Amino acid sequence: MKAILRWTTGLLLATAATAVVAELPEAVVYKSPTCGCCASWVAHMKANGFRTKVVEQSDINAVKQRFGVPAQLASCHTALVGGYVVEGHVPASAVKRLLKENPGALGVSAPGMPIGSPGMDGPSQQPFAVQLFDERGRTRAFESYRPPYHW
Numbered sequence: 001m002k003a004i005l006r007w008t009t010g011l012l013l014a015t016a017a018t019a020v021v022a023e024l025p026e027a028v029v030y031k032s033p034t035c036g037c038c039a040s041w042v043a044h045m046k047a048n049g050f051r052t053k054v055v056e057q058s059d060i061n062a063v064k065q066r067f068g069v070p071a072q073l074a075s076c077h078t079a080l081v082g083g084y085v086v087e088g089h090v091p092a093s094a095v096k097r098l099l100k101e102n103p104g105a106l107g108v109s110a111p112g113m114p115i116g117s118p119g120m121d122g123p124s125q126q127p128f129a130v131q132l133f134d135e136r137g138r139t140r141a142f143e144s145y146r147p148p149y150h151w
């Protein structure tokens, strides 16, 4: 009986683990071949359970225009995750919250390249914010961060 219970528990745990992995969609990341901080952000996403696919493209602005990223929210890389556009160094936790809450928006952005955001190591960490944007370029606050950071 004990053996059966243990076997069943093991099976349930295995099923739960599979479900967690399946929950996170693949992140398709468009970046220029020379962008180092973009690669560091990809590593951050991987470390937080996302499968990733990198598409190297030198004309990254064309990608942003195609996906509807408002010019004032532009950063380095642009990713597609679960039907949303994720622009720049958005923390994986914010992407997970986005997927969970599923708001009516085109995507999220951490505009610019804030020092201290995931993939942007540096000596003087800055506060930064993640904003939601829609297809008409309207933005609203989603999440804000203050150093010190422990991603």
Ligand SMILES: [Cu+2]
Residues within 6 Å of the ligand: 037, 038, 076, 077, 089, 113, 120
């Ligand atoms: Cu960057």
